[in-house]
Amino acid sequence: MFGRKKQNDQPEWDQNFEPLMKLLLGKKGIKTKSASEVGKKKVDYFRGKDFKKFILESTDLLAKKCQPALNAALPPNGEAPETEKDVERIGDELIQRNFCYKAMYKPINPTKPESGSEKKPAKKWPDRLARTPQQKFDCEGFYVITYEGDSGMQHFLLALIIGGVLLACMFPVWPMWAKVGIWYLSVIFLSLYFGVLILRMIIFTLFWIVGFDFWIFPNLNDEYCGFLDSFQPFYSWEKRKDDALMLLVRLGSLAIVAVAVQQIAETHSLADVQDFVTSSYIDVLDWGVEKLTALPGSDRQALPSLEQIQKEHDSENDTNGTMSVEELNAKEAAEEDDDDSEEAPKEDEVEVSAD
Numbered sequence: 001m002f003g004r005k006k007q008n009d010q011p012e013w014d015q016n017f018e019p020l021m022k023l024l025l026g027k028k029g030i031k032t033k034s035a036s037e038v039g040k041k042k043v044d045y046f047r048g049k050d051f052k053k054f055i056l057e058s059t060d061l062l063a064k065k066c067q068p069a070l071n072a073a074l075p076p077n078g079e080a081p082e083t084e085k086d087v088e089r090i091g092d093e094l095i096q097r098n099f100c101y102k103a104m105y106k107p108i109n110p111t112k113p114e115s116g117s118e119k120k121p122a123k124k125w126p127d128r129l130a131r132t133p134q135q136k137f138d139c140e141g142f143y144v145i146t147y148e149g150d151s152g153m154q155h156f157l158l159a160l161i162i163g164g165v166l167l168a169c170m171f172p173v174w175p176m177w178a179k180v181g182i183w184y185l186s187v188i189f190l191s192l193y194f195g196v197l198i199l200r201m202i203i204f205t206l207f208w209i210v211g212f213d214f215w216i217f218p219n220l221n222d223e224y225c226g227f228l229d230s231f232q233p234f235y236s237w238e239k240r241k242d243d244a245l246m247l248l249v250r251l252g253s254l255a256i257v258a259v260a261v262q263q264i265a266e267t268h269s270l271a272d273v274q275d276f277v278t279s280s281y282i283d284v285l286d287w288g289v290e291k292l293t294a295l296p297g298s299d300r301q302a303l304p305s306l307e308q309i310q311k312e313h314d315s316e317n318d319t320n321g322t323m324s325v326e327e328l329n330a331k332e333a334a335e336e337d338d339d340d341s342e343e344a345p346k347e348d349e350v351e352v353s354a355d
Contacts, residue, residue: 029054048137125251212238218236
């Protein structure tokens with residue numbers, strides 16, 4: 001009744017609540033993460049507390065873009081939600097219309113807590129979920145998103161993925177300018193990535209020495225964040241609460257860094273470092289271009305091996321009627337024997353004349 005419609009003449013999703021779901025999953029909507037569902041593929045989900053916060057803080061936006069949903073969830077006037085009970089009623093409507101369903105954390109190896117042991121705190125964002133038998137919305141639960149949005153965009157993205165795979169498989173027949181261009185783009189991307197990693201590590205070390213944890217792009221390598229979420233926030237700042245031993249470690253690290261910088265400054269300048277980085281970068285680019293131009297079918301083939309050079313040399317000797325190295329050595333040895341045999345009679349004649 002409320003779920004997706006099977007008939008071709010009816011929409012796939014409830015038209016009253018679809019704008020609300022689009023608003024929730026939009027750029028200014030609630031935060032979502034991915035998790036593995038028991039017995040199924042990976043799913044995206046959101047937390048009930050985030051849903052509650054968004055609904056109560058976006059009343060004007062809901063009244064402007066989602067009034068039909070408010071009329072259906074909060075009859076008779078469809079006023080903006082003001083209490084947690086109103087939020088739960090809106091969440092129940094989304095569950096009934098199959099936009100989402102309630103789930104709970106399902107660890108791989110659940111263990112019973114021992115008597116007297118401290119209970120571990122619940123995960124804020126669990127990585128493994130299972131559907132709950134009781135599908136009643138509450139603000140402390142987790143909710144798996146089943147809404148797929150516009151299928152046209154998904155088909156377009158799927159076509160782009162298939163086209164990208166086919167282009168990658170046809171890489172050997174690409175024109176040389178395209179191969180070289182891909183190599184240059186790959187080197188530039190890797191240079192930017194590792195440059196950011198090195199820069200953020202240097203900045204973190206400098207602030208760590210003075211007692212702060214300062215990260216640029218703190219979610220850059222978080223596997224649970226999407227592509228855009230990896231660059232948010234731009235930085236994170238937190239003051240450390242270290243003991244006396246860690247303070248000594250920081251002071252020792254500061255002394256080591258100061259001595260290292262002084263020694264490097266005495267033997268090298270910034271111009272030397274810049275020349276080294278530039279020459280290394282150019283060498284890497286040239287190495288890749290040489291490898292690409294040496295592939296079969298390119299303008300410049302790979303250099304012949306030592307065996308191929310020896311075979312070509314032997315074939316040229318046979319064609320020109322010249323002797324091989326072994327034959328030349330044998331001829332020289334024979335000539336030396338002839339010279340020795342000619343010198344022997346001359347010595348006998350000298351002895352006879354002396355007598």
